[in-house]
Amino acid sequence: MIPLLHELADQLAAHDDAALRRTRRVVDTPCGPEAIVDGRAMLAFASNDYLGLAGHPALADAASEGAKRWGVGAGASHLVSGHTSIHEELEQRLAAFVQMDAALAFCTGYMANIAVMPALLSRGDAIFADRLNHASLIDGAQLARADMHRYPHGDVDSLARLLEKTPTRRRMIVTDSVFSMDGDVAPLANLLELAERFDAWLLVDDAHGFGVLGPQGRGALAEAGLRSDRLILMGTLGKAAGVAGAFVAGAATLVEWLKQKSRAYIFTTAAPPLLAHTLMAALDLIEQGDALRAQLDALRRRLHDGVRLTRWRLLPSRTAIQPIVIGDNAETMQVARQLWDEGIWAPAIRPPTVPAGTARLRISLSAGHTEAHLDRLLEALHRCEAARA
Template structure:
């Protein structure tokens, strides 16, 4: 068999396996007429006119792109301003920008860990954290989800000098929140550093939207704090916050920071405006909180298979892939976009609809969603 034919056969086999398991992913072009319950724009800032205007003005003044990496000549004054604002928001000494949350997690773990490091992951951590561990070459163990006793047991067994505990803040597929207090306690008991990826908590949780960690837990308790800008803040990119020594180390050794073009200045300008809105206008968070309470109350009244989340991520556990795809299609035909999450993103037999609520939604939008879900549920009985 010719080499090119062998490669094409390999790709065809992989496709066939995934399609047979009903796990083949398809891209749908986003349709503005659909009511969107699938994205992570929790505060509705992606389409806020003030954020849009700030991005346009930033691009007009500084260009559409940064044109180079941060360490060549792509670092603009707007990047400095944003890093300082993010550090202040999270109560850290310094912060450094990354192009995406995935790149931030890869960069941190690759820069900090090596074959002499032991990394301890929550079993439901995001794929980028697991991939960062693999890239680092560190020894990696996974503890039971949100189980600090299991984590303590694994840490006690480790003979590595450098130990790193890693957890999501809000778990992206289940919507539950890590027990930060327990993670801090166990990490300190076993002389381990703690890294929290608060991608889905920032902007949503905390008195000023500073997330699961925020200013309550300092760098001495949570040395590594990762956050993304493309969710509640509505823009794009990510950051890592911590003390000066950590940030200096990342700028020197994190390959996903060093070897990529810096964030477009206009995006930094938009993020600065979004961050200011989050801090001065708590009404967006309060509106979102009311939506969460209302949706949960009504969904439980309808006996929908709802998870335990109190965050904007509200999973409906449907089990098999076929059922999830059927419900998602019915919702789509009714003008509602919801994520149909299947393996390998989630474990086998734990497929779900991942419903995400936003401050931009109206009560009418949520009622429409609930009515359609109730119809799906009745058909399934």
């Protein structure tokens, strides 16, 4: 083994010692609460399929229809020859759904987030970012080469002080709507007020709110009743929508600028048009999905009403993301393994994804779960904690 590989092997061993190595599970069934994982029947609380649409027969039918109509590849980037009429229709539908002037489709949410900031900001500008923002927002900020100012999680007073004392040409406030590891919702109305006061953009990553929050699942901005040309909305289409992809929505001039200047948009092949065809059907299910959202909320309330933990802590999330903070990395991995042995898949989340000392189980609820599924989870959690008392 060459010295460079020896160095990597030593670093991997250090990850093992700190209980930080990530492993992949192999799933042999469509996404859903009951799955075959690594050859075992498991009850899964591990996906972001919040409305249970990823395995929906209507979407499978739409994908088949889309493949027959459009084939399986776009063949080029959107700005060369890969932009089909179904891509165009999807962007128009997304813009109307989130009540924005225009939308631009991307292959993934990560690509969307690394596209926006570098297109709008550069050296001499400033980004003001929540400390718990998703990694893709952090990477997008670094690519922009603007000055980065991170404010304590959800602390609008600290943010206001930072904005007031930071002279700059252009400013952007950047936040998740629903924070993916805590499940709490950003103070979006307060953030928009600060954006108005300090002449800033407000970029909101609504990956975990789109489809779940707001009337007809239109997202966190719609739930808060916010409209402004300063708003830039990023939504993903592989979570509650159950398919794949992402979009950025905002003022028409903004979206046209992104189309011209976002390298992650310009220099990549368009997503297969069959996915856009499928997403049109997914939007119908989201818009008509009040019963699914009600089921999701009922499961969340049942979890909070039924949990009886004494050492560990269920965070007060009102979303589908329900974290149970254990603290120690090794103990968190042991608990996840015990649950796994009982046939329950609840992922262990450790630093650097979450701050040191806050390792946790990330319980993701889906409208596809039943009350019996949740009761089984609660019983197993109580047994696991009692075994470590």
